[in-house]
Amino acid sequence: MSKFAFNSISEAFTMQSLNGQNHGLYVWSVLAIVFFTLLITFLVYKYKLKKISKKIK
């Protein structure tokens, strides 16, 4: 492991790059999309399994 790439939380949030652009928006939105897609898929399957379990019982 190497040391932290950012010095503070706000710096990690904006993720300013060497060329001066802020890339935080992109990284964090991708993270959110991945997280929510996985979460929703899990929840949908859990819900469906619950429904069909009730039916079988």
Next chain:
Amino acid sequence: MIKKFIHQFASPKTYLFQVTRAYPYIFVISILIYIISIFWGLFLTPEDFVQGNSYRIIYLHVPASFISQALYGGMAIASAIFLIWKVKLSAYLVKSIAPIGAMTTFIALISGSIWGIPTWGTWWAWDARIVSTLILFIMYLGLISLHDSFANYEKADKFLAVLVLVGSVNIPIIKMSVEWWSTLHQSASITISDKPTIDPSMLYPLFGSMIGFTGIVVCLVILSSKLHIFVREKNKSWIKDYV
């Protein structure tokens, strides 16, 4: 002998038993690995010289696009097993992998197009790999709608398996042809034959996130196949032990 082994091991009942037992372990371990490697990738790796911080999307994008193709390969193997040995379980697996594959391809497409904004200056380009991923996505949706449109499950299984096999022959051809057509995408960072073109300090979290994401996707496939087994075998007596 192989036939006997497959038929014994791959009954839906044995599968359900083993999978229900293994599920919590896989889930916890893979979530842990995934979170640690994402954290490592997002905060502890140095900034990329060319792409800046936006390269950190690689830890989310690459696992998804890797899995989306690997799942299709898995489907192809399962369909071959189904057509050759008539194993019911592999037909169930083919059917239950398809929506998960569509989901991972969706993640790969969205994350890739967001990554494209800072790196290429555009969110969509008519580039070989993007187009072939989009085609893969549409193929997954086509597979799902093919299976859904038949009320007779045995028929649907057969057709799905045939289509998956034809598609698996075709996917490399699609990839090659669109690469021939145009390419803008950076070439793969990790290939089996060559040395990786990425710094080791960035590579370890990438492998970690790939393993973690694979584990999560395996969990999803387990859930989805469980659902499908419940649907198909709901009249069996042993199914009551698992609901």
Next chain:
Amino acid sequence: MKIFYFEFLKLRKKSRGWIGPILVFVLIMTAFPLTVEFLNEDLDQAFFSVLWIALMLVMMLATEDIFLEDYNDGSLEQLALKNQSLALILGTKIFIYWMLIGVPISFIGSFYGFGITRSFDLGLNILPILLVTSYIFLNVFSFGNALSLTKGSVLGTLITMPLVLPLLVVLGKVVISINIGLNYFGFLALLLGILSIIIVVIPLIISFIIRAHLE
């Protein structure tokens, strides 16, 4: 040979089945210049894109009920029960479709190519390409429509169109090489190679699917 003649008669009688797609093709090729300004130079640039897409769509329409009527009136079941190879019969059927629909469309397409680009050479050059491509399209779309036999052709199109996309890339390269004046016989050979594989494999797959449908 008897089957050949029989299938030929059957398709010829069903005029909606074979004149229809040809007329649709003519309509598309006539309609597309209307979307561009009259005497526009760009017309022949867009021509080939429209040509390939129209060819693909029309082949899709042509194979829409290639097996459906036989399936409904039970003659497909009889064929499957016969000792003769079902794959061979299906291959013949597709061949007749190509004879009656694919070949006329290829000639019309090359005629349009001559009319729109005003170059006789070009019209003649794309004729073999059109002939081969239409046969490939017919094979692949019959596969899709065999899969979605009773479920309509939208499903068949959805699942088979991704499979023919590499062909469109090849066709695009062909047009470029014709336009620059390069030798395009390499591409023609490639298309013929694809065709020779498809012509063998697709009827076998379709016969498997049809047997599954009849179960």
